[in-house]
Amino acid sequence: MHIARNWRIKKQRYSLHGEICHHCGAHVFPPRDVCPECAKPAYDPAQLSGLGEVYSFTTVYNAPEGFQTQAPYPLALIKLEEGPMLTAQLTDVDPDRVEIGMEVEMVTRKLSVEGDEGLINYGYKFRPRMAA
């Protein structure tokens, strides 16, 4: 069971809570308390905008446990506007419409469901950007 781990990282999972380095100003995601740019301590919390673009992608056909009902789904490397790169599922998009450079935005969706009686795990995914 991953209840404790999922609970600890829920802030970053639900809404892209990261960190900002007060030495060089780099954004850090996921939070790791060390700046990947200048290697100095970085622990000031920072809310990321959730805007980014598809850096690369693949389609998952053989999904891991808890994700099977959603397969096939596109999985992408997303470059956030603030700099950090992360891996996330794409949603609300047909797999054959995904392309490198596609502008995307973060949404909070169901990531996985632990059987009929377990927890529902929510977290970030990305979808083609809707203009406000």
Add this chain to the structure above:
Amino acid sequence: MTPNPERNNSLLLQPSRPVGIVGYGVYIPRYRLPATEVSKQWTGGAGGVPIKEKAVPGLDEDTATIAIEAARNALARAGLAGRDLRAIWVGSESHPYAVKPTSTIVAEAIDAVPLLQAGDWEFACKAGTEAIIAAVGLVGSGMADYAMGIGADTAQGRPGDALEYTAAAGGAALIIGPAHEALARFEGSLSYVTDTPDFWRRPGAEYPSHGMRFTGDPAYFEHVVTAGRLLMEQMNRTAADYRYVILHQPNVKFPSRAAKMLGFKPEQVETGLLSGVIGNTYSGASLVGLTAVLDEAQPGDRILVVSFGSGAGSDAISLEVTEKIEERRHLAPTTKQYIDRRVVIDYATYLRFRGKIKMK
């Protein structure tokens, strides 16, 4: 007996501190099931259908995810942060858990935790407006400056049941705050409830049941029309004083007929009547209609909203739009943008999306 000067004898609910809607947000999933896909399955396509199509949630969507996106849109329009909210109340009949609140998931996702009221409300399709009126009370008493009420659902109909044409997914969030910050001022509300056996679902039952002959006259029309009529009487208003009316919309026919009974003309109804193109979003229905109206209303316009929940009851709410609407409505996607973001699915895909196909 001497009259108690503290006693409020009005049938209207009006807070002592003026309040209004400071932000609103909507969410509608992108998938659409045309009603003809349903009629093909069960009637060979013969006979009429009650709507054109309904909004269906994707595999990764539920009432919590719908509520989260609507809540984020409401915060964007209000220019507030999650931490500014003193309450988040979610009304739904399809909460993801039987025990574990949807409201705390929403509160966490929009960074409103931990110092606030949170709770889930349940009253069939009226749970959302009930949460809104509670928020009006909380802010109107001065106990809080901002409170959020949400109505959201991913309604299910039994395959082959009449509800399968219309049971849809979507939701809306309203933030109630002080009237001087409002994009629409709350003028008053009136609620009308009785014990009526029109529609129910027992614990553990997957699909609802309905008392066919109860769904129309004794349930929907009795409650919606009475609540709307009494509210207007209490405020010395008639339908002509309102630019828009939004009634709970289980289909297109019921709200159209009820609006006519209340004296409204089709042009007052059409902007907020969305069930033809998104279906019945249950707790979301009247509130999603309201968001479509707020997307185009002008300062000074009056709006009447009447919800309906089976079991049964209606909340009638009177609003007046302020000049602040202009600067806020473009701060989040409009209801039309969500309606136009549309991908048609067939009946087989629908069964898969709604978990009606059991896999090993």
